[in-house]
Amino acid sequence: MTHIAFLGTGLLGSALVEAALQRGDRITVWNRTAAKARALEAFGATVADTPADAVRGAARVHLVLKDDAVVEDVVAALRPGLSPDTVIVDHTTTQPAETAERAHRLRAEGVRYLHCPVFIGPAAAREGKGTIMAAGPRADFDAVRDALARMAQRLEYVGERPDLAAVYKLCGNAYIIGIAALVADVFSVASGAGVPPQDVVQVVQWFDPSSVITGRGKKMLARDHSPSFELEMARKDVRLMQETAGDRPLAVLPAVAARMDALIAEGRGADDLAVMGRDAVG
Template identity: 40%
Template sequence: MKAFIGIGLLGSGFVKAMLQKGDAVQVWNRTAAKAKALEAYGAKAFNRVEEAVQGAEIIHVTLKDDATVDEVLTSASNGLQQGAVIIDHTTTSVKGAIQRTSYWKSKGFTYLHAPVFMGPQNALESTGFMMVSGNQSVIEKYEPALSKMTGKLLNFGAEEGKAAGIKLSGNLFLLSLTAGLADALALAKVHNIQPSELLTLFNNWNPGASVPARLKKISEAKFNEPSWELNMARKDAGLMLSAAKEAGTNLTVIPAIAAVMDTWIAKGNGSDDWSVIAKDSL
């Protein structure tokens, strides 16, 4: 028997996939109607979280944040069977993941943080990426079950909380990417370029494909082998800022990047690869 706490878009997809694979699943959600809706697919919904976890060997969690996870698991604790395993897919802080692992172990339960890079459709189709770190014997034991939930399970080793840090770092990149796209759309509008035309560019030229090579170059600190000199990149940033200013358009990301570029140019790094601006992050 499995239990699933937190029936949002992601949780709903996970539960439907579990039911399709023949699992018996008990569900709970603060908005009871979301849990109740899954009864049409074969789940059993409960109004009280401590009832939803009764008899469950594994309890999956997808909630909002550290505080919500702690609050809900505390409420659920009276219904947990001895030796139950809590697998938390919530995006949380590193500190929270470490503390919960230790706390629930002291209570006789296993807590494993397993955040994901998955959307609702991924959860339903068992595709995407799930990450784990920590006690390797625990991970080895539950790896087969977790692997069935995702396209790829990434094990980042024995350090507690590392999976949480990786998830936050990845999400930071996604936030930056979207902010960058917002600036690109704003600049395109300045030049009377339609979003569909910008999409034509990215359908043919995929800058995302260069991310692994770019990260490798940064991590190896090979800034003296430029593919795009910092001075030239700053010149282009200046063109972007000037065009936006003339049109009365505000850009979000580029002004901050230009300021960092100016700092590194002032240090004498203008002829280095423009990725030198990431040097202090190493």
């Protein structure tokens, strides 16, 4: 029975702990709000009073924390109990530059550290679904690879560049957050036209959204602005969307309109919609 520590037992951390206990691991947990950690005692977890107590004797340490500042505080607090061979697996969504600095500093100090953000929600974590990305020294990844593979359906080792998984996590979350905001705008447009929002969900099944991402993405990367959907025509459509939504809140479309207007003012209205990525790809 492997002894593992989990520091951070919010929604995701708790779900990961529950799944690990179901796999038969021996888990010690710690959380700044003790009640959240105590709730896991019913599942078989042991609650530690301090981060150092939590990691003492652990073969692997998982961090599921709020942000870089909390990671720094918790890592400093756990160091007195950390064994030299123990790998810290940090699932926290963090700033890439700070992640890289932290990884280099800890490695220089002899601490084994991997940054392993996830695309996993609490329900998926309990079922061992979703994706884990891992960045850091290959030897450290190899030491925990089998264990990480049991936690998710997909495990992606992105290499030794320590901040690369952090970058991919932010990009993935940008897709998730951007899509959610756009769906809210779609519902506002539908409501403005007197159509029940639930009825427009089906529209996305009438074309392939992934082809829009990959197709326009490839055109942006190639700086191919030959028109198949002219920017001016797309701007007209955004105007119609805004007019139809009326005074209902819009999260994304006003910013899209502003970017289009700036490009059109530069004389790029006859270019393809992909010109919106002109300054993003260098």
